[in-house]
Amino acid sequence: MEANHDRTMKRIFLMINCILLATGVTGGPLIIRLYFIHGGNSVWLSSFLQAVGFPVILIPLSISYIIRRRQINSTPNSSKLKIITMKLPLFLYSTIIGVITGLDNYLYSYGVSRLPVSTAALIVASQLAFTAIFAFFLVKQKFTAYSVNAVVLLTLGAGILALHTDGDRPAGESSRTYVMGFVLTLLAALLYGFILPLVEFSYSKGKQAITYTLVLEIQLVMCFFASLFCLIGMIINKDFQSISREKSHYGLGEATYYVVLVGSVIVWQINFLGAVGVIFCSSSLLCGVVIALMVPITQVLAVIFYKEKFNVEKGVSLVLSIWGFVSYFYGEFKQAKKMKMNPTLANELPQNQSITNP
Numbered sequence: 148m149e150a151n152h153d154r155t156m157k158r159i160f161l162m163i164n165c166i167l168l169a170t171g172v173t174g175g176p177l178i179i180r181l182y183f184i185h186g187g188n189s190v191w192l193s194s195f196l197q198a199v200g201f202p203v204i205l206i207p208l209s210i211s212y213i214i215r216r217r218q219i220n221s222t223p224n225s226s227k228l229k230i231i232t233m234k235l236p237l238f239l240y241s242t243i244i245g246v247i248t249g250l251d252n253y254l255y256s257y258g259v260s261r262l263p264v265s266t267a268a269l270i271v272a273s274q275l276a277f278t279a280i281f282a283f284f285l286v287k288q289k290f291t292a293y294s295v296n297a298v299v300l301l302t303l304g305a306g307i308l309a310l311h312t313d314g315d316r317p318a319g320e321s322s323r324t325y326v327m328g329f330v331l332t333l334l335a336a337l338l339y340g341f342i343l344p345l346v347e348f349s350y351s352k353g354k355q356a357i358t359y360t361l362v363l364e365i366q367l368v369m370c371f372f373a374s375l376f377c378l379i380g381m382i383i384n385k386d387f388q389s390i391s392r393e394k395s396h397y398g399l400g401e402a403t404y405y406v407v408l409v410g411s412v413i414v415w416q417i418n419f420l421g422a423v424g425v426i427f428c429s430s431s432l433l434c435g436v437v438i439a440l441m442v443p444i445t446q447v448l449a450v451i452f453y454k455e456k457f458n459v460e461k462g463v464s465l466v467l468s469i470w471g472f473v474s475y476f477y478g479e480f481k482q483a484k485k486m487k488m489n490p491t492l493a494n495e496l497p498q499n500q501s502i503t504n505p
Contacts, residue, residue: 195252258328278434278435282431346365
């Protein structure tokens with residue numbers, strides 16, 4: 148009975164984190180593009196905003212601490228409560244991943260500053276293939292016919308979008324900067340495809356039990372060092388001196404300028420929370436699948452908000468992406484059913500954390 152309750156809670160938690168990730172993945176590029184098309188110029192500032200919202204993580208961490216303290220107080224002969232549960236190996240892993248994330252944020256921000264949302268989203272979709280490759284080598288990800296089918300369909304969906312990218316260079320953008328934006332966005336996709344399995348790898352090599360409290364601490368450290376990396380870039384590039392001039396000339400007004408910056412911080416932190424939550428509950432591959440699924444959704448939102456064209460290729464891509472997503476979850480459903488009939492297969496799951504343990 149307890150095992151069934153634990154499984155149910157984990158599925159609910161996974162669904163919540165998938166929703167958070169989907170919100171961040173679709174909203175992130177839209178709000179970054181909003182910053183750039185109306186007069187924003189600082190790539191480093193945009194990169195910094197993607198990680199600087201990490202102090203908000205202190206709220207769920209404080210709640211978790213209160214819950215753990217109550218549990219310990221109600222348990223006789225319990226061990227002393229630690230405010231910080233993270234040990235040195237995981238801290239070092241999180242620091243390295245944080246710096247890599249900061250670099251990835253810069254590459255992505257530069258690409259979005261030069262490309263339409265639809266094109267940038269298309270390129271980012273290639274991260275699924277990179278995630279699958281790195282997950283195979285780093286965490287020995289086990290592929291089923293359904294997960295392979297999902298990767299193929301989602302990658303094919305992104306490839307179909309590539310058939311209609313001619314002539315989408317923004318007005319006033321030179322061919323050189325457009326190509327540079329394309330290349331750096333592709334590098335960002337490759338790097339992010341490496342980061343997702345690397346997070347899962349750190350979970351397995353951290354030499355301690357992974358709880359959601361620890362996952363939040365990992366995210367806190369990652370975002371801190373990603374922010375620090377981008378902050379150093381801002382200082383070197385003297386971006387702080389240009390902010391006052393930038394806000395006064397922003398196309399939507401000074402007040403909206405600040406709303407865009409704050410909104411960017413919130414959306415990207417939601418994205419981070421969703422990503423680490425999905426990896427915690429399932430795997431880095433599923434995280435990549437959800438991100439790839441959101442590519443055509445982002446395309447639709449770009450059509451609505453930025454009047455970008457929605458053609459047949461985008462419609463076909465949307466169908467293929469949904470098909471791939473359904474294929475993946477159908478495979479997971481069959482695996483769960485098989486495990487229910489044969490509990491000895493439990494060691495084949497990607498993670499063994501208990502969601503009831505904060």
